[in-house]
Amino acid sequence: MIPVNTPLLNGNEKKYLNECIDTGWVSSEGPFVARFEKEMASYTGREFAIACANGSAALDIAVKALGFQKGDEVIMPSFTIISCAQALIGQGITPVLVDNDFYTFNMSADAIEGKITQKTKAIMIVHIYGLSVDIDPIIALAKKHNLKIIEDAAQMHGQEYKGKKCGSFGDISIFSFYPNKLITTGEGGMILTDNENLYERSKSLRNLCFGKERFIHEELGWNYRMTNMQAALGVAQLEQINKFVKKKRNMGKKYNELLNGIKAINLPIAKTSYCENIYWVYAITLKNNYKKNVKDVVNELGALGVGTRPFFYPIHLQPVLKKMGFFANEKLPNSEKLYARGFYIPSGLGLTEEEIEKVSDVLHKVLI
CATH class of the missing domain: 3.90.1150.10 (Aspartate Aminotransferase, domain 1)
Structure with a gap:
């Protein structure tokens, strides 16, 4: 049987994993996590990156970091993985769906504009299978109606839209590092943004919203941390x-x-x-x-x-x-x-x- 996916792990993956084992840094506190974040931010042209447990976790964090209220609406495509809708519904936000183009597989600005209401707060762009969404018309719509952009670039490592890296277009963007992606950490995800407030909030949400004093919490977050061993894989993969x-x-x-x-x-x-x-x-x-x-x-x-x-x-x-x-x-x-x-x-x-x-x-x- 020829499987749908076999990852390629022929770079420095073993070397970096052995380094984690030899030093004992296997948890989320290890140095590869910060290195992976810095290098992903640099590669995509972003100011900030936050590594996390998986792509679905990245969506949860991204949605919550934007501070929507229950009953708000976010426009998104119907042809995508359920994680996109779950991140909204789980936080009391209503997904409003648009159809996808049959040949590019992607959503378009033409399908979005008629769905915008006073309750609409954001558009979730999801790039599907290999081609990017045509982003500029959607960004123009978002500016016209004062909407946020959440960019799901889970499948788009290395892809460019008009010469600019996917993962760099949203107010907040996400990647997944599942084994079928171009870069894999086994499981894993990343949130990217140029907004320092969203960066700090995303870091807090990823780590159970610990306050200034440990174990004192003013808000509920998640334990969505990435391990040093996962990040070591990610660094080796990004090199290639x-x-x-x-x-x-x-x-x-x-x-x-x-x-x-x-x-x-x-x-x-x-x-x-x-x-x-x-x-x-x-x-x-x-x-x-x-x-x-x-x-x-x-x-x-x-x-x-x-x-x-x-x-x-x-x-x-x-x-x-x-x-x-x-x-x-x-x-x-x-x-x-x-x-x-x-x-x-x-x-x-x-x-x-x-x-x-x-x-x-x-x-x-x-x-x-």
Whole structure:
């Protein structure tokens, strides 16, 4: 079986992990945490970075740091992971959903403006699968209506929008370092901002909101700290980010060449006017006239040794949120169609060229 993702850990990962073990600095107090934060801030062009336990934790912190009130609304895409909505709902904030474009997979300013009300306080930008959101029109909308921007760049390590790094556009931005990301720490996340108040508040929320005197708390936060061992992995991975970005794009180009003749599928868009695809995952959709459904296709691929993953299940259809009374009678056809017709194939950094060719051969057999 060729798995959907295999991480690449061939740099200084072992060296830095051994340093943690040899020095005894394995907790969140170790020096690699501050180093990882400083280097991520520098790489993305940010003033401040706060390492944390995972990407979902980063969203929780980012939302709370902005100081929204219960009943406030935040506009976000339906086609994304549930963590984005959970970070809002868990703090009494109402997610207002927009549909995603079927071909770029991303939200757009055109879908957002009609959703803005007096209760709207922010827009959550979520970059999906490899292309960035077209950010400038959304920033213009946010300025026009005095809204904050939360940027979820979990999948966008190394991606640029018009030459500027993703992760640098929001009032507050986040990354995830799950094993399928370009940079992995096993689990892990990062909050980034240029605002010193948001930085200090995020640091406090990450660490249980300890006050000036230890164990005295004026507010509830979380134990969302990153360990020194995780950060050691992150430092080693960040050292290779340019190589990783180049490899991802080469993998995407190779797949494009090998799969171009399959009439049953839409290949991912290689480039837009504002960014070049980073191919975080190689995401494809079945064309309307193709008779097999996604479940049949992925089962056949799996039987022939090719791992796959489904696309995101739309937020407005999530059973748990429906039970809570959200999104009654909501219809967002592109998000629904993306789930029904989309999946992605092996595209981790550890994937070899021979494996890419095997995956291509199997796809040609199945998608006839």
